[in-house]
Amino acid sequence: MKAFRCRVCDNQLYVENSVCVSCGTALGYSRTERSIVPLDENGRYVDPSGLVWHVCANLNLSGCTWLAPLEGGQCFSCDLTRTRPSDDDLVGLENYPLAEAAKRHLIIELEALGFPVVGKDTDPDEGLTFDLLSSVEENVVIGHEDGVITIDLAESDAVYREKVRAQLAEPYRTMLGHFRHEVGHYYEWQLVRGDERLERCRELFGDESKDYQAEIDRHYAEGPPEGWEQSYISTYATMHPFEDFAETWAHYLHIADAIETAREFGLATVGGVAAFSTFRDVVTGVWIPLSTALNQINRSMGKEDLYPFVIPAPVLEKLDFVASLAKPA
Numbered sequence: 619m620k621a622f623r624c625r626v627c628d629n630q631l632y633v634e635n636s637v638c639v640s641c642g643t644a645l646g647y648s649r650t651e652r653s654i655v656p657l658d659e660n661g662r663y664v665d666p667s668g669l670v671w672h673v674c675a676n677l678n679l680s681g682c683t684w685l686a687p688l689e690g691g692q693c694f695s696c697d698l699t700r701t702r703p704s705d706d707d708l709v710g711l712e713n714y715p716l717a718e719a720a721k722r723h724l725i726i727e728l729e730a731l732g733f734p735v736v737g738k739d740t741d742p743d744e745g746l747t748f749d750l751l752s753s754v755e756e757n758v759v760i761g762h763e764d765g766v767i768t769i770d771l772a773e774s775d776a777v778y779r780e781k782v783r784a785q786l787a788e789p790y791r792t793m794l795g796h797f798r799h800e801v802g803h804y805y806e807w808q809l810v811r812g813d814e815r816l817e818r819c820r821e822l823f824g825d826e827s828k829d830y831q832a833e834i835d836r837h838y839a840e841g842p843p844e845g846w847e848q849s850y851i852s853t854y855a856t857m858h859p860f861e862d863f864a865e866t867w868a869h870y871l872h873i874a875d876a877i878e879t880a881r882e883f884g885l886a887t888v889g890g891v892a893a894f895s896t897f898r899d900v901v902t903g904v905w906i907p908l909s910t911a912l913n914q915i916n917r918s919m920g921k922e923d924l925y926p927f928v929i930p931a932p933v934l935e936k937l938d939f940v941a942s943l944a945k946p947a
Contacts, residue, residue: 619723619875621882622654633726634719636683646673646685647722649694652730655685662689679711680718695722698737701749703771710752713774717750720794724801727875731891732944733805738765746804760796762803769796788854789926795868802867802940803860809943810863822936823866824859833858849932866936869927870897873905873937876925880908897941898934 622631629640631654636645644657648665655663661673663685671685674693684693698721703710725735738745749768751758758770773779773793783791810819820826837857846856855865877900880886886908894900906929913923929937 619726619879619882620652624654625656633723634681634683636677636681644673645683646671647683648685649725649729652726654683676718679714681715682718682722684722694737695725697739698725698735698746698748699750700738700747700766701751703750703752704755707752707754709754710771713752713771714750716774716793717769717771720792720797721748723794724797724871727871728801730878731871731874734945744808746801760800762800762807765804765807767797767800767804769793769800789852789923795872798868798871799864802864805867805943806860806863818939819863820859822932822939823862826859828858830858830860847928848930851927851929851933851936862936863940866933867940869929869933870937870940872925873901874941876912877904877908891941897938900941901929901934901937 619633622633622635623629624631624638624641624643624645626643627638627641629638631638631645633647633654635654637643638645644659644661645654646657646661646663647653648655648663648671650665655665657663657673663671665671669687671687672689672691674682674684674686674696675690676682676692676696680696682693682696684695686693686696695718699718703714705711728735736745738747744765746765746767749766750771751768753770753772758772759768760770760773761768773782773791773796779791779793806819810816834857842850842853842856846853850856850862850865851869852865855862874891877886877891881888881890886904888904891897891900894903909925913925916922916924
């Protein structure tokens with residue numbers, strides 16, 4: 619994540635800021651400029667090309683600070699949401715903003731890394747859309763199918779999420795993590811095509827044609843195979859080749875984003891992720907020492923490790939493959 623500053627007073631900003639707390643200037647996020655920009659008294663911003671942008675219609679509903687092309691309309695990120703909680707679902711609406719914030723964070727990172735984000739309004743067959751559903755109204759299963767990513771808004775609740783994390787003995791569980799994992803399924807569907815790329819993917823992750831439900835049943839009945847730590851990033855990755863890819867993809871995004879943020883705030887002095895010839899070099903040369911230091915800082919505060927994972931050699935190969943799917947931003 620970039621280190622944003624107010625263009626009026628140079629105060630430090632967060633991407634979620636809709637107003638500068640220092641000078642009071644109204645703010646919006648420009649996706650085209652990848653920057654936080656000042657708005658005029660009517661909530662408008664004129665970009666360098668002369669186009670006029672407006673405050674997103676969902677600013678007060680979900681805290682969206684992105685700019686929309688039409689007055690009273692939605693921004694690009696909000697247009698990607700196909701389903702949200704109903705107006706009378708107060709619990710769902712309370713959990714909704716955190717999910718939308720995670721989605722916006724995801725889109726910024728994907729586009730910065732060179733992964734195109736195309737909505738189903740543009741490409742109905744292979745575009746991307748999100749159903750952000752409330753378990754208050756229905757049983758929700760987090761997942762991906764044909765470009766539709768379903769997220770359970772109950773995961774926005776820290777108490778609920780921690781309870782599930784403990785039940786499943788997971789070292790890490792966040793709303794942003796869910797988005798990163800599920801969008802990994804989408805990009806495998808989109809980008810792992812062609813004989814050569816598909817063959818390499820199978821060499822690393824296994825045969826994706828395995829019966830998915832049978833593998834799920836096996837996983838929950840037997841648990842991960844003995845010695846899984848030597849080849850996988852998590853126990854969930856051992857369930858099926860699709861899940862191994864999605865877990866690896868999520869960690870690729872975890873690592874890339876954390877390193878870029880560290881660079882922006884002066885905690886890492888190396889070049890960006892794109893400056894390295896392989897992602898393996900990024901992990902071994904930057905991420906492992908950085909995450910070790912961050913884990914120690916967390917322990918100094920009596921907290922659990924920020925990155926409670928070990929990356930074995932086979933996972934380095936998988937991370938390299940995932941990173942190779944990006945096109946230059």
